[in-house]
Amino acid sequence: MSGDPGDGQGGDRRPVGLLVRLAYATIDDFRLRFAPNLSRGGVFVQTRAPKPVGTAVAFELRLSTGEKVIRGEGLVRWVEAEDPGATPPRLPGMGIQFTKLDAASRLLVEAIATGREAREAGGAATPPARGMTTHPPGQRPPVATPEPSLAPADLAPPTLTRPGATPVPATAGTTPTQAELDRPHRVEQLLAGVAPVPIPLPAVPEPITRPSRAVIGIDLGTTNSCAAVVRDGRPYVIPSREGHRTIPSIVALTSRQTLVVGHLAHAQLLTNPAGTIHGAKRLLGRPFDSAVVEELRGRYAYQVVADAEGMATVKLGPLTLTVEQVAALILREVKEVAQNHLGEEVNRAVITVPAYYNERQRQAVRHAAGLAGLQVERILNEPTAAALAYAYGRHLKQRVLVFDLGGGTFDASVLELQDTIYQVVSTGGDNFLGGVDFDARITDLLLRHYEKQVGTGFTGDRVALSRLADAAERAKCALSERTVFPLQLPFLALHEGKPVSLEVTVTREELERLVGPLVDRSIDVCRDVLLARGLAVADIDEVILVGGQSRMPLVHRKVAAFFGKAPSRAVHPDEAVALGAALLAHSLESAEGVVLIDVLSTSIGIALPGGQVKTILHHNTELPVRKQYGLSTTRDGQTEFELVVLQGESELAAGCEYLGTVALTGLPPGPRGMVKIVVAFEMGAECLLTVSAREMHTQRQVSVRMSTRPGPGGAQRQVARGTRSGAPAIHGGLHATVTPPAPRTPPPARGHRG
Ligand code: ADP
Ligand code: MG
16 A cells, blocks of 8 residues: 655655454444544544554555455544543544545445434434444544645545544444454554465366266356256255355455455455456456457456466456466365365366367366366366256257357357257357346446436446446346336445435336347347258257346247247256256266267368468367368478468458467478378367378378467467567467378278267
């Protein structure tokens, strides 16, 4: 915490850091009970070691839970001695006049002062709580109003009223005991600099020496994660520590400098958006300069930066975490919850990923799992998992469409189910269509209301904005059950020094009008996915809705209207994916095997000179697949080749995502065009890409290296995309294998199924 130099009285030394630990555990208790010690101009802090008058201080008031409530800077204006003989006994302390408050603190101080004024006006007259700093009028030295130059323009007017003038009403369910109230608040000197926060993860995955009996299924979601397991042949969801069915995929750093995950982390999303990592799955395995990351950076309050290799990485206070580490912290939480629940070690899992996840993203999930102490038995596509939850053990013969509308993305996949065979035949989606987009439409509505009410644009800060977004989401979810939702946001922002509260009643009708176009976009994707396989809506036997946002009645209605039938109610939208993963885990361990046949979600190709792309493996190609591509040398005596591998549907390299560079070395020298090489691209059932190469004339193997760093070709791509230069290297890398020497008979075009 750094601050302005002192005011002259305190010299121009740096302010003394004060950490004030309060006895109250909740903000409500704090608002009521601490009110007598607080005014718009300052705060009275009880301590047996007050700082001398004139000392510049940087202070933080924290609840007993460690949560920060007020933070700012000020000047010690008076010091009080202890008086045990007074009634009630008076405690020693110091009055601090605010010179600076952060925006959230300013709002809270304003709310407390306004609340106290309202109680005063209402004539509340309960005696003050003993031990609170309540001082008989006239005993405290008057406080000088500081020179205007000392008060930054955005401060609450620094007129420090005497705290303790107002009685404290008795509250029900009080947290602090009388003894605690009698004790002065604990005031600690804030240490200069912050101690490094330990990240509770190993630097590299540790090998699993004793695989556990249990294999769990994990839906590592963008918004929520969910774990499930099969016991006695029945799959069920493992409840979180707090008893919820899902765990928010959120990691945060608390004011106590500890990393928290899940519900605890979600709890501070409102007050500390910049220190709360959510939606990180969308950044996983993506280069910082990719279009998706660029778009997301504008949406997240936390900082996204590039690591030394150019990958997107997040900042959390003093910490820099790789996105894999964020995912690992979530997976570790899931693992621990599962262990506690099952009462045994769990170090094996089936983890689901979106169907569109590319090679690198899948590798990133594997790596994250390794850091979390989990061995990945199989990476499973989310739609296939949902289909497993729907059809496992039911011996169906159906064609289904899995409609997955989650927090950030939309996916639609058509699967053909035949008994134990689950075959994806077409898949598609929208990376930027999900619940948050629905929330944004309501947030815009609230902002328009604010503007109408106040007469200017929104004057709130980031915290106020996240309160708006949170309220928008609450309204949206509530409107899935009811038709009207009254929304109240007290003390949302300050306008001309006065707090502004917002009260808006949102109706389902209004919501549906706002988000109708978004739902239409999801239907358009369904249309494309059907069209890609020449299917008609009548060819779909069932539509399976998954993802929290699919609970919206409008989604049900539009889906029913498009497909001409109501969607299935057979699976739970939040749990189906995890249950499907658990079922696959179970089937891997038992004789009841299932056969999963997937398609390639996004085309894979190689960069050509001039920024074009040659597609090698096409979108929707059935997996596993093996395709060959012939090359010949273009220079006399050429002994090397380099291929830039890209993934995407664009015909231009600039529109695709870079996967890696394959270097072929050790070619036999010869006249140009005479040395021919066959490069084979092979994608296995789990969408892992393998590249191999063979020199045709001699049938000699050629060494192939799929590098994680782009060579000159990669650099060209950077130029073609017009993005910053540098080292846009890739984590994980692709698997490159070398073909066995001289295979006389060409390998089959397609590997076995399953
Ligand atoms: P993800 O797959 O991204 O982890 P989820 O499937 O958990 O996401 O869906 C989260 C989204 O679902 C959020 O945007 C949330 O607001 C939304 N959601 C949850 N419950 C409801 C509901 N009852 N009505 C509408 N939307 C909901
Ligand atoms: Mg999901």
